[in-house]
Amino acid sequence: MMPPDHNMADAEQGCGRRLRNAREAAGLSIEDVATRLRMPVRVVESLEAEDWNRLGAPVYVRGQLRSYSRLLGLSTATMQAVVGVAPVEPVALVPRTYVPRMRIVAEQFAKRLVYAVITVAIALPVWLATRPHLATQGAASASLDMPVVSTAGQPGAPAVARPRQPVPLVASMAPVAPRAGSATAALELRLVDDSWVEITGRDGQVIEHSLLRAGNTRSFVVGDVGGMVFGNAAAVELRLNGARQDLAPLLRANVARFTVSSDGSLVPAGR
Numbered sequence: 001m002m003p004p005d006h007n008m009a010d011a012e013q014g015c016g017r018r019l020r021n022a023r024e025a026a027g028l029s030i031e032d033v034a035t036r037l038r039m040p041v042r043v044v045e046s047l048e049a050e051d052w053n054r055l056g057a058p059v060y061v062r063g064q065l066r067s068y069s070r071l072l073g074l075s076t077a078t079m080q081a082v083v084g085v086a087p088v089e090p091v092a093l094v095p096r097t098y099v100p101r102m103r104i105v106a107e108q109f110a111k112r113l114v115y116a117v118i119t120v121a122i123a124l125p126v127w128l129a130t131r132p133h134l135a136t137q138g139a140a141s142a143s144l145d146m147p148v149v150s151t152a153g154q155p156g157a158p159a160v161a162r163p164r165q166p167v168p169l170v171a172s173m174a175p176v177a178p179r180a181g182s183a184t185a186a187l188e189l190r191l192v193d194d195s196w197v198e199i200t201g202r203d204g205q206v207i208e209h210s211l212l213r214a215g216n217t218r219s220f221v222v223g224d225v226g227g228m229v230f231g232n233a234a235a236v237e238l239r240l241n242g243a244r245q246d247l248a249p250l251l252r253a254n255v256a257r258f259t260v261s262s263d264g265s266l267v268p269a270g271r
Contacts, residue, residue, distance in 0.1 A: 015065070016050040022072040023048075037067050044068070185222040185264050188239045191215060196231030222264045230256040240264050 023033060030048075034041045046054045047068055055061045069075070189197065191212045199208035201224055208218060214235070222240075230236045230247070233256035238245045241264075250256040250268050257269040 014050060016048040018074065019068055019072065020048045022074055026072060033068065033071065036071060039064065039067075185241050187220045187222055187225060187260070187264070188242075189216075189218040190237040190239070191217070191235055192237065193232060193235030195233070195235040196229075197236070198229040199225060200227045202226035222260060223262065225260045227259045227269065228256070238266075 023030075030041055030044050033044050037044070043055065043064060046052075047064060052058075052061050055064060189212075191214050193214045194211065196211050197208055197218070198206065199218075199220065201207050204226070207220070207224070212218070228238075233247050233251055233254055236247070236256070238247060245266060247256045247266075250258045250266060258266045259269060261267060
């Protein structure tokens with residue numbers, strides 16, 4: 001590295017020439033400088049050739065020149081003064097015009113007042129236009145709820161309106177038996193022997209998928225079941241609302257695979 005240059009005569013030399021002389025005196029090549037500074041070779045060549053247009057904005061020129069000068073031990077201030085690149089000046093801040101707080105509050109209040117006046121101007125005519133219609137409708141409803149009954153024993157007497165008595169509703173507690181064709185009909189499985197069973201819903205989700213032992217029972221709502229598969233169909237009794245279903249038309253190698261329609265009928269899979 002070269003010691004800092006304090007010779008005033010050198011200040012009159014060009015910036016690029018001083019960099020080149022200092023680099024050669026330090027025994028460095030352009031490639032060595034580019035490697036140490038981690039910058040392209042063309043940038044080092046442009047600095048020594050004082051080709052500032054290839055280096056971009058002045059702020060980049062100053063930064064690259066500062067790095068090169070520090071590497072060679074030259075005064076960065078002197079080098080930048082020789083280059084003549086203007087320093088980066090901060091952006092001038094323009095003071096904002098002060099607005100009194102009362103003025104801001106008054107403007108916000110005026111805007112809200114305008115919105116309120118517009119809302120009233122729109123809603124008031126609509127309310128006035130619908131008011132007679134509502135009054136007429138209320139009177140008609142009252143007349144329907146108050147039947148006219150003549151006074152007994154007094155022919156020609158004016159009719160008297162008597163309130164209609166509400167009819168009491170009696171809820172029946174008797175259970176309603178499910179119909180065979182309804183979605184709430186019950187499907188019941190009874191295992192007389194072990195069998196593999198798979199029950200799927202109408203959405204394709206698996207409801208039951210297991211090996212059921214002899215004596216087990218399962219109950220499902222018709223509306224929830226989409227399909228059934230019995231691995232040992234001879235061991236399964238299928239009942240719909242207590243009525244046993246014939247699985248013989250559905251068998252294939254003692255495996256029953258079928259879908260359940262919304263009315264509870266059994267349809268072989270694939271149809």
